Amino acid sequence: MPLHIHFVGVKGTGMSALAQVSAQVDKAEITGSDVSERFFTDTVLERAHIPVLNFDAHNVDNADLIVASAAYGEDHPEIAQARKLNIPVLTYPQYLGRLMSKKRGIAISGTHGKTTTTAMAGLTLLKAGIDPSIVVGSDVPSIGGNAHSGKGEFFLAESCEYRRHFLNYSPEYLIITNIEFDHPDYFKDVQDVISAFVELAQKVPASGRIFVWAEDPNRKYIKSQAPITSFGLSEEADIQAREIQFHDEGSSMKIYAFGEYLGEMHLHVAGKHNILNALATIALCLELGISATQILESLCQFSGTKRRFEHIGMNKGALIVDDYAHHPTEIRSTLEGARLSFPDRRIRAIFQPHTFSRTEKLLDDFSHAFNAADEVVIAEIFASAREKNLNTISSSVLADRIRSQGINVRFINSLDEIKDYLQQTLTPQDLVLTLGAGDIYKVGQGLVS
Numbered sequence: 011m012p013l014h015i016h017f018v019g020v021k022g023t024g025m026s027a028l029a030q031v032s033a034q035v036d037k038a039e040i041t042g043s044d045v046s047e048r049f050f051t052d053t054v055l056e057r058a059h060i061p062v063l064n065f066d067a068h069n070v071d072n073a074d075l076i077v078a079s080a081a082y083g084e085d086h087p088e089i090a091q092a093r094k095l096n097i098p099v100l101t102y103p104q105y106l107g108r109l110m111s112k113k114r115g116i117a118i119s120g121t122h123g124k125t126t127t128t129a130m131a132g133l134t135l136l137k138a139g140i141d142p143s144i145v146v147g148s149d150v151p152s153i154g155g156n157a158h159s160g161k162g163e164f165f166l167a168e169s170c171e172y173r174r175h176f177l178n179y180s181p182e183y184l185i186i187t188n189i190e191f192d193h194p195d196y197f198k199d200v201q202d203v204i205s206a207f208v209e210l211a212q213k214v215p216a217s218g219r220i221f222v223w224a225e226d227p228n229r230k231y232i233k234s235q236a237p238i239t240s241f242g243l244s245e246e247a248d249i250q251a252r253e254i255q256f257h258d259e260g261s262s263m264k265i266y267a268f269g270e271y272l273g274e275m276h277l278h279v280a281g282k283h284n285i286l287n288a289l290a291t292i293a294l295c296l297e298l299g300i301s302a303t304q305i306l307e308s309l310c311q312f313s314g315t316k317r318r319f320e321h322i323g324m325n326k327g328a329l330i331v332d333d334y335a336h337h338p339t340e341i342r343s344t345l346e347g348a349r350l351s352f353p354d355r356r357i358r359a360i361f362q363p364h365t366f367s368r369t370e371k372l373l374d375d376f377s378h379a380f381n382a383a384d385e386v387v388i389a390e391i392f393a394s395a396r397e398k399n400l401n402t403i404s405s406s407v408l409a410d411r412i413r414s415q416g417i418n419v420r421f422i423n424s425l426d427e428i429k430d431y432l433q434q435t436l437t438p439q440d441l442v443l444t445l446g447a448g449d450i451y452k453v454g455q456g457l458v459s
Contacts, residue, residue, distance in 0.1 A: 016070050017042040018088045019079025020062055024102055026051040027145040027157035028077065028109070030058045034159035035109045035143055043069050043088060050316070054155045067091040074098075077105045106145065106167060107178030113143060113165035116294065117179050119210065120187025120223075121171070121203070122340050123287045126279070127187055128168040129315050130291040132158065134308040135166065138300045142166045148334075149316035164298075172196060174206045182218040183297065184211060184236075185290045189228040192337050194371035195394075204231050211236075221293045223286060224248075239297070241289035243282070249293040251275070251285050256350040259319075261285060265292060265306065272302040276310045280319055281347020283340075288312075317451065319344065323458030327438025329355065330454045336364040336447035338375035345382035348443055355441040359383035360428060360453055362446035363391045363405055370403045377411035383443075386412055386419040387428055392448025425449070429456045 013036060017029045020042025029040050042055065043063040055062055063069050067087040070076055076092045076099040084090065092099050100108070110117075118128040125147045132144040133152045141162035147170075149156050169176040172193050189207050191200040207228075214220055214236040222229045224242030232238065241249040251263040260278040263285065264271065277288055288309050295305045314320065317334040324330065329352070335344045341361065348357055359380055363369040369376065369391055380386045388409045393401075409421035422428045432442060432453070442457065444450045 013038040013074050014072060015040055015075045015077060016073040016088075017077045017079075018070075018086060019081050020044050020055065020060070021049045021051045022079050022081065023051060023147055023149075023156055024106075024145070025077070025079050026054055027147075028102065028106060029055065029060050030155075030157040031109060031143045031145060031159045032105075033058070033060075034161070035112055035165070041069065041073070050149055051156070054149075054157075057155070070097060071095065075100065077102065103170075103175035103178040107180070109143070110165045110167060110179050110181065114163050114183075115179060115181035116142070116164055116166040116183045116185075117169040117176060117181035117210070118167070118185045118187070119169040119171060119176055119207065120185070121190040121192050122337065122343070123187040123283060123290075124168045124170070125315055125334075126284060126318055127185060127287040127290050128166060129153065130287055130309060130312050131185075131294055132166055133312055134291055134295050134300065134305055135162075135164065135298070136160075137308040137311075138295070138304050140164060140298070140300075146315075148318065152311065152313055169210075171203065171206050174209075176210050177206070177213070179210075180213050182215060183221075183294060184214050184218070185221045185294060186211070186223070186226075186229070186232065187287065187290055188223050188226050188339075189231075190337070190339055191372070192368070195365065195367040200228070204228055208232060219297050221290055221297075223290070239293050241293045242286065247289075249289050249296070251289055254282075254285065259351045265289075265302070267292070267296060267302070273306050275306050277312070278310070279312065279314045280351040281343055283343040283347065319347070322451075322454040325433075325457045326436045328436045328440035328442055330442045330444075330457050332444045332451045332454045334447055335445045336368070338372055338379040341376075341379040341445055342382070344443070344445065345380065348441060349382045352441050355439050356384045356437065357382065358385045358387065358432070358440055358442045360387045360389070360432070360442060360444045360450060362389040362425075362444075362448045362450035363408060364447040365394045366391055366402045369405070369408060373403070373408060373411060376408055377415060380412055380417055380419075381415070384418065386417055387431070388412070388419060388421045389425060389428060389446075389450060390423050392446065392450070425453050425456075429453050432457060
């Protein structure tokens with residue numbers, strides 16, 4: 011009899027990805043449960059023939075193992091029933107660590123760029139015929155969704171530092187895209203964040219390899235028995251991009267590895283940050299023995315991921331784009347990429363801060379992140395489930411701080427009011443860019459529906 015694994019909260023992006031690969035890696039029978047509201051993952055789960063039940067304590071009665079979303083605690087009826095029946099309950103990162111341990115693990119970590127780098131690397135490995143298992147935190151059209159159940163020897167996973175979750179993984183290869191202070195509801199300061207990455211790096215065996223961003227000031231803390239390869243735009247980087255030219259919504263450049271010219275790369279995703287994501291992918295894939303020609307051809311075919319500079323549509327000639335950027339560095343990079351790609355458009359940044367703790371701790375950084383925008387509209391803070399009843403700051407404070415930088419900004423409380431304001435003021439040369447990890451994307455959808 012195959013193992014019966016039940017996923018509590020299976021419609022989450024990460025949970026639905028794990029459910030898909032579990033059937034292949036664990037040779038398991040999979041069931042899941044969640045709320046009745048439809049998400050993009052419903053289609054993914056239907057395609058994978060994974061039944062999704064409404065929450066009910068008896069859903070777990072015949073399960074051998076429960077995998078529980080972080081959104082639900084011990085008081086959830088299915089988790090409580092599993093405890094009563096002595097059925098093991100694993101969290102998402104615990105179960106992902108278990109799956110990764112059954113193959114050769116590749117962990118993609120970093121404060122920013124994890125999702126895109128995982129997607130780029132996944133596409134390149136698939137094109138090379140390596141057929142890895144893939145778990146990524148977004149819908150990636152080029153790999154057919156947010157997961158791939160591969161028959162090959164590698165397991166590639168987006169690996170988040172929040173609550174030190176990635177310490178559940180023991181990767182043979184590790185990419186660290188960058189290290190910055192984020193998740194202030196958990197980490198005390200940047201040194202606390204660095205300590206988590208240091209601990210992860212020390213788990214990589216001497217036979218593996220670590221890939222770090224050459225220009226990251228915090229890379230100096232990463233020590234390991236494994237050799238370290240750097241990627242970046244500086245002359246010190248082992249894997250480099252030179253002679254970069256930005257055009258339309260992409261870029262062209264010459265790629266060098268350890269001083270040797272590999273060829274020309276053409277990217278169809280905007281911004282310098284995506285060049286760095288591609289360089290990290292090149293560094294990893296060269297190490298895995300994929301030819302430079304194959305790598306560069308695959309990256310040329312990469313079309314992006316959902317909620318990463320995703321084109322939503324047009325309205326009155328205005329281009330509506332959505333991006334998940336919710337940290338000051340991500341916002342700055344996304345807006346600078348937009349300015350490079352669309353120099354003649356009026357860039358209107360519509361930002362919804364995500365969590366009170368992040369907004370409060372990084373307030374000054376946020377106030378300096380919008381310099382590349384022509385207009386900024388700030389929505390009220392999207393409160394995380396982990397910050398219930400916490401209300402320490404309002405977005406109006408952030409709007410005042412941005413205004414003090416001489417930037418045209420307005421605070422509009424609700425998403426409906428923002429949509430109405432934009433609808434009345436759109437011009438054909440506008441680029442409306444919704445930014446944030448909450449539900450700000452609904453503004454763009456409303457404008458083009």
